[in-house]
Amino acid sequence: MNGLRIEVDIDKVADNARALVAQAAPQGISITGVTKAMLGSPALAHALTAAGVVALGDSRIENIERMQGAGVDAPMLLTRSPMPSQLERVVCSGATSVNTDVDVLSMLNASATSLGRTHDVMIMVELGDLREGVMPELLHDTVRHIAGLSGLRIGGIGANLACRNGIAPTDENMATLSKLVDSVEETFGVRVDVVSGGNSANLDWALKSDDLGRINNLRLGEAVLLGCEPLQRRPLSGLHTDAFVLVAEVIESARKPTKPWGQSGQNSFGETPGTEDRGTIWQTILAVGRQDTDIDDLGSPDGVEILAGSSDHLIVETRDRFHPGEEVRFQLGYSALLRTMTSPFVRRSHSVLHST
Numbered sequence: 001m002n003g004l005r006i007e008v009d010i011d012k013v014a015d016n017a018r019a020l021v022a023q024a025a026p027q028g029i030s031i032t033g034v035t036k037a038m039l040g041s042p043a044l045a046h047a048l049t050a051a052g053v054v055a056l057g058d059s060r061i062e063n064i065e066r067m068q069g070a071g072v073d074a075p076m077l078l079t080r081s082p083m084p085s086q087l088e089r090v091v092c093s094g095a096t097s098v099n100t101d102v103d104v105l106s107m108l109n110a111s112a113t114s115l116g117r118t119h120d121v122m123i124m125v126e127l128g129d130l131r132e133g134v135m136p137e138l139l140h141d142t143v144r145h146i147a148g149l150s151g152l153r154i155g156g157i158g159a160n161l162a163c164r165n166g167i168a169p170t171d172e173n174m175a176t177l178s179k180l181v182d183s184v185e186e187t188f189g190v191r192v193d194v195v196s197g198g199n200s201a202n203l204d205w206a207l208k209s210d211d212l213g214r215i216n217n218l219r220l221g222e223a224v225l226l227g228c229e230p231l232q233r234r235p236l237s238g239l240h241t242d243a244f245v246l247v248a249e250v251i252e253s254a255r256k257p258t259k260p261w262g263q264s265g266q267n268s269f270g271e272t273p274g275t276e277d278r279g280t281i282w283q284t285i286l287a288v289g290r291q292d293t294d295i296d297d298l299g300s301p302d303g304v305e306i307l308a309g310s311s312d313h314l315i316v317e318t319r320d321r322f323h324p325g326e327e328v329r330f331q332l333g334y335s336a337l338l339r340t341m342t343s344p345f346v347r348r349s350h351s352v353l354h355s356t
């Protein structure tokens, strides 16, 4: 009996990475493999580098350090602006960091200078999704600021879309990014080698567009891990969508009515669920809950329908009685994957946890 666990088929992830690298190459696009959904797993890092990604990206310095500590020797990108409290670690890691704030840049420079090092930064430009990024009209000011900081070097310019507001990459906003890069080069007499157009949401655009402008890199997490395109959550053809499986154990299975009885108020999550009466069903409880995963982002097998869940219980409808100890296997979306990988209660399959 193995309990609650996530099984990872790292070979499927590697296949996906190889396929995406191969599809992007003719377009002149290099791939940075994003590892944050797997806590910077060294096994994933090795698989991605073997598949031909040019760099590894992670939002957490802890994960970058984990990969480096396990002997992963690839260029790294910190995909979130550094915390002022972690600047020394960021500089010491030798990773390039994405940056969006002039004060962080100044502090980062002070850190790099005092450590006697030069730190590479990728400036992120806001293109309308309204998460991170320098407003386009302030990009020149930011570049000028960096030019005056001897400890920093511009390692690239990038943008991120579709994370907060679901704003899609288009010819228009990508052309804006390209024009900004051109104007920075002209104004400051520098060369910007890496122009990172975005995340998995940019794949469709990047593979179809016949004018990529200056975009020559994408940072891919979800597409590699789940074989899925995030804007419409469409499976990408030829890619594995089942590299991750959440396995949970039955702890109760009983004939129960669908309509609750007694006086009703809110449940433990402040909701007042509907109470449609569908007669009596087989109600089965699995020992997994919101502490472990995003229960709204699981794909259940045939014959199992998710009805509800709380912190520790997932309530499903089954065709028959499922015996306690029986296991049910779920597919995961990106949100479920993130939550599952970071839950201390979910065992991760051996290859991911221990291998390097």
Ligand SMILES: *Cc1c(COP(=O)(O)O)cnc(C)c1O
Residues within 6 Å of the ligand: 034, 036, 059, 079, 080, 160, 198, 199, 200, 201, 219, 220, 221, 222, 223, 230
């Ligand atoms: C998470 C993240 C990525 C990867 O996103 P996916 O949708 O998983 O491809 C890329 N860039 C940044 C800045 C991110 O935060």
